[in-house]
Amino acid sequence: MQLACVILAIGLATAAIADELAIVPANPTPVDTVRLRWTHVGCTNPDAVQVTQESNRITVTTDRGLPAGPAVDCGTVNGFFEEFVLGRLPSGEYDAQLVVNPPPGTLGPTFLIGPIHFSVARLPPTGAAAPRDDYTDLWWNPSRSGEGLLVKQSSGKLFAVWVVYDTDKRATWYTMQGGAWSRDASNVLTYTGIVYRTIGPWWGQFDPSQVAIAAVGRANFTPLFGGRARFDVTIDGVAASTTLERMRF
Secondary structure, X not given: OHHHXXXXXXXXXXXXXXXXXXXXXXXXXXXXOEEEEEEOOOOEOHHHOEEEEEOOEEEEEEEEOOOOOOOOOXXXXXXXXXXXXXXXXXXXXXXXXXXXXXXXOOXXXXXXXXXXXXEEOOOOOOOOOOOOOOOOEEEEOOOOOOOEEEEEEEOOEEEEEEEEEOOOOOEEEEEEEEEEEEEOOOOOEEEEEEEEEEEOOOHHHOOHHHOEEEEEEEEEEEEOOOXXXXXXEEEOOEEEEEEEEEOOO
16 A cells, blocks of 8 residues: 555656646647757756657756856746757657756756657648748848848748838838738748837837837748748838848858
8 A cells, every 4th residue: 555655656746747848839840840848947057958869759868057146047937947959850759758967066866857748740731821841040132231031930830020221221120920821823832921010118228118019011921942032011001022041151
């Protein structure tokens, strides 16, 4: 009876620890970069992270970290989490686990957290209104230096920030969000979303009550061949179109 209680307690503890793990995005495809999210109180050493894979089991290994100073909260904020990149994975079933070792040179147990099971879906069929590549990047036109389009894509959703100048030659930016992918009669894939203008206070004296967001137009992001894309935008009745490419470093 006593042994059974111990086994039950270990099982409950393991289940509670496993609940701290999550896969981001929750329903990945081979296009997405998959991350293992660990919600916890404490620090880990980012220089100690190693990711290994054996068959369909992925193991992230790291060391617990020690606070570097009073400004390090080490997860004391409610909902603190860390994310570990697993990479872009082929379609299939996977298990991910986290191994957390004590800081080097110290004594303490090694914790095994997980595993957590997740699935990577198949790529959408050819011709579907969904992307088969990840367009997350900084896009620009070399002949229009000073402008740029920052794109973040996750599970088919896309968020973009257009960095440009206004009529008074002041730097400004717009966001494209809340849209969807579609294909036209020529099978060209395009993401269309609403464009928003955000205004707010000077960053040196930030006041959230002065932030205002308004819908001012629409935009299309159309991937092209050879790492290029076309960005068509209409803001306050003014239309523009530019061909972009991924920024190289």
